[in-house]
Amino acid sequence: MTPEFERRLATLVDREEIFDLARRERFARDLQDFETMRDCFHADAYIRSSWFAGGYADEYVEATRERMKKSATSRHWVFPADLKIVGDRATLESPATIFDRIKLEGVDVDFYVFCRFFSRVVRREGVWRLLSFEVIFEKDVLACVNPEQALPINWDRLANYRPSYRFLGYIQESRGHTVSHDLYGDDRQDSLLAFYARERQWLQQQGVEADRHVEGGPPIEENIQEQPRSATGEFT
Template structure:
């Protein structure tokens, strides 16, 4: 298997393991010191797996529908971009709702000890939507949460805040293009850093 294919399969297997609750398998793909920065979590890889287990135990498990991955490899480093539609069914103030959050997942991966591992994950949130699972049912949104929520992950903020998750306001999103441009520059500078030595 060439490196591009190996890295693409790495991120696909990690997402599948998380969606299915295969926590031991997820550990095989994610470096313990990986930097993870999501709407509801910020920390290292090992803590992310534990927090994902807790989230699933609360009934808040998400499903990721993924686009083909774009992979750039330079030596023992790789950058991956993969489009994702993140689906979450949950209860919002007594009404069952379906959330879809559209994002681009940006990964760093490194070859360590002869195998590829994910060493960072940063989503770029694009937009989201929320609908009642039963059409025609009224959904109540808290006006103050809605007013302060970022456009790129507004509905995600409303749903997860109602479940007592703390949602960061400084995430990457298409509503703030300059930090997103800087993220891409940082990723590709890191990717090519070894070639500049």
């Protein structure tokens, strides 16, 4: 084999391992295979979704375990797409759909969240694992299972929520849960572009000591608004 062929082959192996990692983590979550889910993250991984932010991998997995004791019906379809690898670091962005069937004020509804999952991925001791997990929201959809029924929604109140995760925010807060209004979404390009710039900068760094920091900026935890770590809701 030529050096160029070996390089391309190694890149393909890395790509497949990272794509498989992204799919396996969400599939394990949906099947409540929490040890497999845990093994997909580095211990110091940072996670943020609509209901969780600010913790390490063990904390996130255990919070997910407790949450799914109350509701375990939501599912995730993940399609790994945009991968950038530099040495032992990578960033991965994956279009995704989160979906569930729930009862809202006595009415059966299907709920869909269209989003992208973004992760820092780091290879340590020869193994790729997730170092972060962020959700970038695109839009969400709520529809009655019976089309002859009307959605039990206060449309005036719904208008107060961001279009990228409007129904998600409405449903969660209707149930007494807090949802940050400052999550990443396509409807706020300024903050999203700044996030992408930080991730590109991080990708060019090397060394475990810098894994959770961006050169010239604060740690990733300080780049976002903190949410309650133990918040409980129906959706990721």
